[in-house]
Amino acid sequence: MTDSDKKLRVCVIFGGVSGEHEISLLSARSILAALDSQKYAVFQIGITHDGVWITGDDILTALSDNQLNGCSYATLLADPTRAGIYRISTGNVVEQLELIQKVDVVFPVLHGTFGEDGSIQGLLELANVAYVGSGVVASAVGMDKGIFKDVMRANGIPVADYRLFSRRETKEDIALVIEESERLAPYPLFVKPANLGSSVGVSKCHNRAELLQGLKEAARYDRRILVEKGINAREIEVSVLGNEEPIASLPGEIIPADEFYSYDAKYHDDRSQLIIPAPLNEAQIENARELAVRTYKAIDGAGMARVDMLLEKGSGIIFVNEINTIPGFTQISMYPKLWEASGISYTELIDRLIGLAMERKAERQNTTYRYIREKGAK
Ligand SMILES: Nc1ncnc2c1ncn2[C@@H]1O[C@H](COP(=O)(O)OP(=O)(O)O)[C@@H](O)[C@H]1O
Numbered sequence: 018m019t020d021s022d023k024k025l026r027v028c029v030i031f032g033g034v035s036g037e038h039e040i041s042l043l044s045a046r047s048i049l050a051a052l053d054s055q056k057y058a059v060f061q062i063g064i065t066h067d068g069v070w071i072t073g074d075d076i077l078t079a080l081s082d083n084q085l086n087g088c089s090y091a092t093l094l095a096d097p098t099r100a101g102i103y104r105i106s107t108g109n110v111v112e113q114l115e116l117i118q119k120v121d122v123v124f125p126v127l128h129g130t131f132g133e134d135g136s137i138q139g140l141l142e143l144a145n146v147a148y149v150g151s152g153v154v155a156s157a158v159g160m161d162k163g164i165f166k167d168v169m170r171a172n173g174i175p176v177a178d179y180r181l182f183s184r185r186e187t188k189e190d191i192a193l194v195i196e197e198s199e200r201l202a203p204y205p206l207f208v209k210p211a212n213l214g215s216s217v218g219v220s221k222c223h224n225r226a227e228l229l230q231g232l233k234e235a236a237r238y239d240r241r242i243l244v245e246k247g248i249n250a251r252e253i254e255v256s257v258l259g260n261e262e263p264i265a266s267l268p269g270e271i272i273p274a275d276e277f278y279s280y281d282a283k284y285h286d287d288r289s290q291l292i293i294p295a296p297l298n299e300a301q302i303e304n305a306r307e308l309a310v311r312t313y314k315a316i317d318g319a320g321m322a323r324v325d326m327l328l329e330k331g332s333g334i335i336f337v338n339e340i341n342t343i344p345g346f347t348q349i350s351m352y353p354k355l356w357e358a359s360g361i362s363y364t365e366l367i368d369r370l371i372g373l374a375m376e377r378k379a380e381r382q383n384t385t386y387r388y389i390r391e392k393g394a395k
């Protein structure tokens with residue numbers, strides 16, 4: 018047995034067909050740098066903007082620099098008896114698959130569409146490979162802001178008042194959509210596509226004209242559109258870690274450089290600040306942490322998630338805004354920073370996440386998938 022046989026084989030997947038492709042590359046760079054090569058044999062799969070899977074020693078750099086000449090096409094098969102990274106060689110007549118690496122655990126560092134929404138998780142379930150983070154349902158519910166809020170309400174967790182509209186409704190009777198939105202709450206109203214991230218397509222609307230514009234904008238990005246009461250709030254975030262018994266970090270606070278935490282405020286304006294820990298009193302801290310864990314459990318979260326909240330100025334009510342099941346993961350991102358402030362280093366966090374993925378897969382083995390009818394049963 019060689020040394021590398023003893024190491025856990027970790028496959029990090031990054032990039033992806035999502036508006037958050039570039040953020041994923043940044044997260045993956047930090048994770049790859051922190052994975053301990055004494056413990057792990059690490060492999061990389063990159064997914065291009067077009068959804069092409071590629072592999073190689075430093076695919077991350079190749080993908081970041083858009084220098085893909087000479088890299089191999091790759092795939093993962095859904096068949097659990099053939100799980101592993103395959104290279105696809107393109108011949109003149111046929112394409113051939115060649116198993117190049119078996120894998121013990123996959124770390125999907127894919128934010129947003131197809132990565133955080135249960136799609137890739139479904140493939141990994143079929144392949145019966147351990148993977149970091151939430152399963153299919155929690156990922157999908159966490160991604161869809163409308164369903165997520167329904168689940169929150171069903172669990173008595175406060176959320177800002179909202180209404181969900183379809184793109185079709187906005188096309189067929191925009192006047193009615195506006196009327197119903199205005200009935201929800203006084204301006205400002207927030208409009209957002211149900212399934213997106215990074216504030217893409219999110220508008221803060223101060224009047225009817227802006228609402229109309231906001232609805233049109235959101236409808237470009239999704240079939241389902243959410244209109245929400247605007248809360249005059251501080252933005253509080255809590256990191257959650259674990260499977261059956263998740264723990265919550267200290268809360269952090271975002272001070273957006275913009276009127277709200279828009280795409281530019283998130284990624285292009287260095288005046289936006291992360292304050293860690295958030296200056297809150299004991300009761301507020303406990304309230305935020307407890308809400309974060311309840312939120313996580315309500316969607317059946319696993320591994321990790323960052324729960325984002327709105328602490329209303331004046332009333333002090335904490336509304337849960339959203340959950341991110343694959344939060345930004347660079348060294349300076351809120352999720353790992355909050356753990357660092359709570360006593361878990363970046364490297365330890367990654368070790369724990371891989372451990373949780375293995376634990377979850379072991380737990381899955383306790384489920385029987387085949388029903389064998391007992392003899393004599395009616
Ligand atoms: N109901 C709301 N009240 C006040 N601010 C909001 C509300 N909804 C969203 N925001 C603001 O818009 C930002 C982006 O919205 P969010 O729902 O978090 O979408 P995304 O998934 O794109 O981050 C939030 O960080 C916050 O600044």
Ligand SMILES: [Mg+2]
Nearest residue numbers: 215216325339
């Ligand atoms: Mg957000």
